[in-house]
Structure formats: C-alpha cells, structure tokens
Amino acid sequence: MDKRDRADLFRTRLDEAMRRAEISRSALARQAGVDRSTIAQLLGDDDDARLPNAHLAAECAAALRVSSDWLLGLTDRRETAADLLEISLRITEAERTFADAQIDAWHREAAGYKIRHVPATLPDILKTDAVLEFEYAAFRDKTPQQAILTTRYRSDWLNTPGSDYEICASRELVESLARGEGYWRGLPEDARREQIEHMTSVCRERYPSLRLYLYDSKVVFSAPVTIFGPLLAAVYIGRYYMVYRERRQISALTDHFDQLVRDSETDARAAADVIAAMI
Numbered sequence: 001m002d003k004r005d006r007a008d009l010f011r012t013r014l015d016e017a018m019r020r021a022e023i024s025r026s027a028l029a030r031q032a033g034v035d036r037s038t039i040a041q042l043l044g045d046d047d048d049a050r051l052p053n054a055h056l057a058a059e060c061a062a063a064l065r066v067s068s069d070w071l072l073g074l075t076d077r078r079e080t081a082a083d084l085l086e087i088s089l090r091i092t093e094a095e096r097t098f099a100d101a102q103i104d105a106w107h108r109e110a111a112g113y114k115i116r117h118v119p120a121t122l123p124d125i126l127k128t129d130a131v132l133e134f135e136y137a138a139f140r141d142k143t144p145q146q147a148i149l150t151t152r153y154r155s156d157w158l159n160t161p162g163s164d165y166e167i168c169a170s171r172e173l174v175e176s177l178a179r180g181e182g183y184w185r186g187l188p189e190d191a192r193r194e195q196i197e198h199m200t201s202v203c204r205e206r207y208p209s210l211r212l213y214l215y216d217s218k219v220v221f222s223a224p225v226t227i228f229g230p231l232l233a234a235v236y237i238g239r240y241y242m243v244y245r246e247r248r249q250i251s252a253l254t255d256h257f258d259q260l261v262r263d264s265e266t267d268a269r270a271a272a273d274v275i276a277a278m279i
Contacts, residue, residue, distance in 0.1 A: 031063035113229025171214035211268035
C-alpha cells in the first residue's frame with residue numbers, strides 16, 4: 001500500500017475508534033503520552049498526512065482497545081491479540097452431565113447448519129429413557145427426569161425443516177451395550193435391547209437427515225466433539241468444554257470429523273442393519 005493511502009486509512013480508523021470509544025483528542029493525547037497537537041496532526045485532512053511511529057501507534061491502540069495492526073491497515077480485525085485469543089478459544093464450564101443446557105443453546109445458535117457430533121457414549125438424541133435413567137442415577141446436579149426432558153428437546157430438533165445431523169460413534173461401545181459389558185454393566189437386558197431397537201428405528205426413519213457412522217476405536221480415535229456448522233466447535237473434556245470460534249480451528253476439527261467418517265467401517269446406509277444384528 002502506498003504510504004499516503006496507508007496514512008489516510010490510519011486517520012480514518014483512528015477517528016472511527018475514537019468515536020466508538022467516545023474519547024476526545026485531549027484524552028487520547030494524555031493516555032498516549034503526547035501533545036494534543038500530535039493527535040491533531042494524525043487526524044488532519046490536509047495533504048501532509050502522516051503515519052505515527054511504532055510506539056505511538058501502539059499507545060493509541062492500547063488506549064482505544066483496538067489492534068495496532070488494524071489501525072495501520074495490516075488486518076481487518078480490530079480486536080487485540082488477547083481478545084482474538086479469547087474469541088478463538090474459550091473454556092466453558094460444563095454441567096458435568098451429558099444432557100447439558102449449554103449444548104442446547106449452541107444447537108439453537110446453529111439452526112440451519114449441519115451438526116457434526118462424536119458422542120462420549122451414545123448420542124443423546126438416540127438414547128431411550130431407560131438408558132438416561134441408568135446414566136444419570138449417580139448424578140447429583142441433574143435428575144434422570146431432567147435429563148430425559150432435555151434430551152427430548154434436542155431430539156425434537158431433528159424434526160425441524162432442513163435439519164442435518166451427522167454422528168460418528170464408537171462401534172465397540174455399541175457392541176458392549178448389546179453384550180452388557182464395560183460401561184453398560186448393570187443395565188438390564190430388556191433395556192439394552194430396547195436401546196438397540198430404538199437406535200435402529202431412528203437411523204432408518206431419519207436417514208438421510210440423520211446419518212450415523214460407526215468407527216473402530218482401535219484404528220482411529222476421537223475425543224467427544226460437536227461442530228456447529230461454521231460457527232463453533234466444542235470439545236468435551238469432562239468438567240469443561242474447549243470452545244473454538246476461529247474459522248481455521250473450526251475447519252481443522254471439521255476435517256478431523258470428515259476423516260473419521262471416511263475411516264468408519266460402517267457407513268450411514270448400513271448402520272441400522274449393523275446395529276440391529278448386534279441383538
């Protein structure tokens with residue numbers, strides 16, 4: 001960019017930032033540690049437009065809580081580096097339950113976009129009441145009935161026009177459910193059979209708006225993650241969600257999910273039949 005053009009852009013953005021911050025020339029001069037005349041020169045509209053030195057640009061940016069790179073025309077993002085980091089990655093405390101109200105809020109925010117989901121156990125929207133009661137019996141923060149109501153609301157999301165839900169689940173976890181082993185030990189056989197039949201039915205009825213893939217966790221691995229279109233991605237680590245909103249990070253997690261789909265040994269068309277055979 002020509003030096004004069006950059007000076008013009010700096011003047012425009014400095015004036016805009018001052019108006020947004022409701023700060024006067026005198027106040028900006030005090031905070032930047034310069035004379036008021038210096039600020040007047042930066043904002044002057046004559047042919048003698050000037051650029052500040054690096055120190056003054058940084059002081060003005062700090063006083064106005066914007067990026068000095070933005071003031072100088074090097075980026076279109078006005079946020080400071082610290083603000084950008086907070087926007088791109090935020091750690092949000094979870095309710096320590098699977099049927100978390102925060103997840104429902106993110107679903108509402110992403111209405112109309114594809115949802116990609118890797119569950120911690122089974123997908124909540126495919127769970128029966130009996131399985132939810134089994135899982136939430138030991139929780140103190142949420143009763144099984146509360147979990148059931150929350151999950152029903154999320155399941156109703158599938159009925160909205162244009163809904164698009166893609167799920168990758170561990171085949172081993174579904175097989176252990178059918179056998180009543182590991183995580184599912186203690187869940188009665190009739191409840192396990194009901195869950196398998198329910199998953200089979202929903203996968204058949206909701207396809208293609210709901211697509212379930214089963215991957216071999218001995219071949220590939222994924223932490224629990226939900227990607228809400230291009231808006232955000234939330235990785236569940238137990239007590240917290242790691243929430244990403246920066247485009248490149250969301251794109252990387254989307255690529256991870258899409259690779260998980262490609263590596264799945266059971267595709268969405270065959271998922272219902274494969275799950276039914278586990279009974």
